[in-house]
Amino acid sequence: MTTDEFDLIILGGGPVGENVADRAVQAGLTAIIVESELVGGECSYWACMPSKALLRPAQALRAAQRVGGAAEAVTGALDVQAVLARRDSFASNWSDAGQVEWLDSAGIDLARGHGRLTGEREVTVTDADGATRVLKARHAVAISTGSDAVIPGIEGLAESSPWTSREATSAQEVPGSLAIIGGGVVAVEMATAYAGFGSTVTLIARGALLGSMESFAGERVAAGLRALGVDVRSGTGTTSVRRDASGVTLTLDDGSEVTADEVLVATGRSARSDDIGLEVVGLTPGRWIETDDTLRVPGADWLYAVGDVNGRALLTHQGKYQARAAGDVIAARAKGEAVDTADWGRHVSTADRAAVPQVTFSAPEVASVGLTADAAREAGRSIRVVDYDLGRVDGARLYEDGFEAQARIIVDTERGVIVGATFVGNEVAELLQAATIAVVGEVPIARLWHAVPAYPTMSEVWLRLLETYGRESA
Missing domain, CATH: 3.50.50.60 (FAD/NAD(P)-binding domain)
Known part of the structure; x- marks a missing residue:
């Protein structure tokens, strides 16, 4: 058994753990990731990347079949084996050699094996052969172990x-x-x-x-x-x-x-926290790990929980957002620097409460951010719901013949800002970032009138939504 010391230890080598480590190392700390499976995690091998690789070819084929001129040129069926082969390439054929190489280039150490908290700022790693290695953290331990699929208690399932x-x-x-x-x-x-x-x-x-x-x-x-x-x-x-x-x-x-x-x-998903030694810090194994907005676990000033495992927003991009905040705040605290905990400050993860963007890559796609109408009302907001038939926008109709889609924004009428947006239709995913900026930036409706959308693009829906809001407000 060997003992090693680092500034930061991260349990979990998915994109969240990688980003926590990278931010801390860039700030001058030493870091080691403990991973029992593939470096790169769920997103790289079993979720975001392979799932979208499976979805895209049929989406592209359907898109061509819905456009006159292109439809006549499409004569073949989907080549499923080619789709699976392309998916395999996006999953790196389930090899993490490239990710390990990136860790090396970024100056991040790696310990292969299962890690468990065994004391304050202490993690014991057990490898596949049963050998153990004790890691000590000078400053912090970050848990980024993710989540698992839930198997409900249905008889025989x-x-x-x-x-x-x-x-x-x-x-x-x-x-x-x-x-x-x-x-x-x-x-x-x-x-x-x-x-x-x-x-x-x-x-x-x-x-x-x-x-x-x-x-x-x-x-x-x-x-x-x-x-x-x-x-x-x-x-x-x-x-x-x-x-x-x-x-x-x-x-x-x-x-x-x-x-x-x-x-x-x-x-649904459950926290992957059942065998990582949470009892050492008085927490219940198998449950989501509660944190403050700096991702620190209350009652343990050295322990952080980042990404899915804290249950705040189970999305890769939100986990990476949390990771950037956590890596920065861990480094700042290690150096005795001031920590910015103001709302939307650099060291906090506050978008998880009010501005979570998400795309569902179905047919049609769903792109949404912020509050739904029901959630806004439950939060006590005075709102106006503004709907527009996205299929009436010239730029959208160019995408396909008979284009059908819907757009909705939720306006906080007391403050004159958008607090939520939803778009449903083919190819609407790329509308989402503009909506996210409007929600996060709390851009006044009066100011959005001056963000002129190019014609003819699908983004012209923003003008139509504002026009509809103006007419309804008159």
Whole structure:
């Protein structure tokens, strides 16, 4: 057993842990990452990158088929094996050699193995052969272990070898039929992908699709999935699952049954914190780790929790945003420098509460940021909901024949600023950053009139939304 000392120890080598380490090292600290799987984490190998690589080819094909002139030139079907091969390249064929090389170039050390807190500022790493190594942190330990897919307690489900997002994004063969339990982002994205591959897909959701978003988003996505041939059963629960030699059979709460070759569970995530020694600091293993806005764990001035594991916003870009704040604040505190904890300051993660952007890469896409109308009302805001048919915008109609889409902004009428925005339609993802800047920057409506959108582009919807708001306010 060897003992090593570093300024900062990070549990978890995904994009969040990498960014915490990189910011700290750039500020002059030493750092080591402890990782038991692949450096690069869930996003690189089983989530963001492979899932979008699976979705994009069919999206591009459908886009061409919806434009006169291009549609006549598209004569072939999707080459599924080529899609899977391209996906493999985006997942680096599940090799982290490139990421390890980047760690070396960035001056970040790596310890392979499972890390557990074993004392104050102490982590013990156990490698695959059972050998242990004790790491000591001069200043801080950051937990960036991420989250795991939840397997709900449905009778027979766990015994039926269900897919989670990992299996769905790394599959080497496409099943003839796929049943999906869940109605969130992973569920609708994988339904979109596998329907595009030719699978017979059944999506079973206890509630509405994309229930945390504006209701019209889920409704339009459900319609889009049905247009792709997906059997969407919302408002329906699953009571039991059984697998035999012919596949899986799901019994639903209305008494009907669904049979499929595979079943994918996409019902949420849980904190990956069950075996990392949280009891050392008086916390309960397996739960989300609460932090303040500097990502520090209350009661332990040396411990930080960054990314999914703190449950604040389970999105890679939000985790990296937190990581930049955490790495900077750890370095500042290590040097005895002042820490900026003002709202939207450099050392805090406050966007997680009010301005989280997210794209659901379904057909149609959903791009949203900030508060929904219901959330704004629940927060006591005086609001006006402004809707506009995005399909009426000239720049949008150029994208495809018969373009259908919807835009909504939520205006805080007392302050005259936008607090939320949602766009639903094909190719709307690139509208999101403008909305995010408007929400985060709290740009007054009066000022937005002077942000003139280029014509003819889809961004002209901003002018139409402002015009609609002006007419409604008159």
